[in-house]
Amino acid sequence: MHLSRTRTLAILVILIEIVAIASIPCCVSAATKRTVLPRVIAVPILTYHYIRPLDGLDASGRSLSVSPVHFEMQMEQLVLQGYHAITPAQLDAALTNGDPLPSKPIMITFDDGYYDQFQNALPVLVRLHLPATMFIVSGFLNRYGYMYESTVRAADATGLITIGAHTQHHMNLTTISTLRAHNEILGSKADLERILNHPITAFAYPFGSYSTPLLREVAADGFHLAFTTVNGDRQSSQIRYQLERSHVRDAPTISWLSR
Numbered sequence: 001m002h003l004s005r006t007r008t009l010a011i012l013v014i015l016i017e018i019v020a021i022a023s024i025p026c027c028v029s030a031a032t033k034r035t036v037l038p039r040v041i042a043v044p045i046l047t048y049h050y051i052r053p054l055d056g057l058d059a060s061g062r063s064l065s066v067s068p069v070h071f072e073m074q075m076e077q078l079v080l081q082g083y084h085a086i087t088p089a090q091l092d093a094a095l096t097n098g099d100p101l102p103s104k105p106i107m108i109t110f111d112d113g114y115y116d117q118f119q120n121a122l123p124v125l126v127r128l129h130l131p132a133t134m135f136i137v138s139g140f141l142n143r144y145g146y147m148y149e150s151t152v153r154a155a156d157a158t159g160l161i162t163i164g165a166h167t168q169h170h171m172n173l174t175t176i177s178t179l180r181a182h183n184e185i186l187g188s189k190a191d192l193e194r195i196l197n198h199p200i201t202a203f204a205y206p207f208g209s210y211s212t213p214l215l216r217e218v219a220a221d222g223f224h225l226a227f228t229t230v231n232g233d234r235q236s237s238q239i240r241y242q243l244e245r246s247h248v249r250d251a252p253t254i255s256w257l258s259r
């Protein structure tokens with residue numbers, strides 16, 4: 001039987017299509033639909049500023065301060081209630097890889113790099129062996145009321161304190177140019193890495209102000225986590241550059257912490 005040339009070509013085309021379809025892996029559609037579920041972990045992250053006596057302070061100063069005596073009582077409360085203070089590296093590993101955390105994880109953070117944090121909080125943290133994080137404004141180092149470079153080195157050398165970046169001059173990053181924000185963020189990272197001679201991978205936004213482009217900037221600059229002032233404790237791998245925190249006020253105990 002002789003097939004016409006046209007019919008032969010048509011059969012060839014059909015055969016090629018069958019082979020092509022058969023060679024497509026069966027699970028392509030399933031793979032493209034697969035989504036990575038976010039890891040969500042409840043970790044309260046406490047935010048402190050000044051650890052100093054409140055006498056003579058105005059309302060604004062008082063709201064940002066916890067007295068040394070009350071700070072010590074709050075830290076003892078954490079220990080007594082069975083909380084385990086964790087580092088940014090532990091939170092990062094938990095969010096990224098699902099690494100286990102100790103029971104009742106909590107983070108203790110300090111913003112701005114005030115000298116009184118070193119003077120009044122660090123001895124308590126060392127005595128109770130509580131890891132904590134200090135976000136430093138690198139351009140304010142060595143100024144009156146702020147830590148010195150040597151102080152930052154000493155805090156880092158305890159092995160309990162993670163030093164994080166908080167820009168060079170504590171500007172509201174959402175109100176300055178993209179280039180200036182880039183320089184503020186990356187500049188503080190570079191300053192602290194020069195002082196400590198190791199990578200700085202945690203960042204806190206001054207005034208808690210951030211925007212979508214800033215989230216990208218912080219990620220591109222090599223930070224693993226970034227901390228806001230959004231109130232909450234639900235940390236997620238999908239918002240690792242928008243971690244939630246809780247501002248702590250002066251009181252003998254942190255009343256809202258669950259027992």
Ligand SMILES: [Zn+2]
Nearest residue numbers: 111112206207
């Ligand atoms: Zn700040």
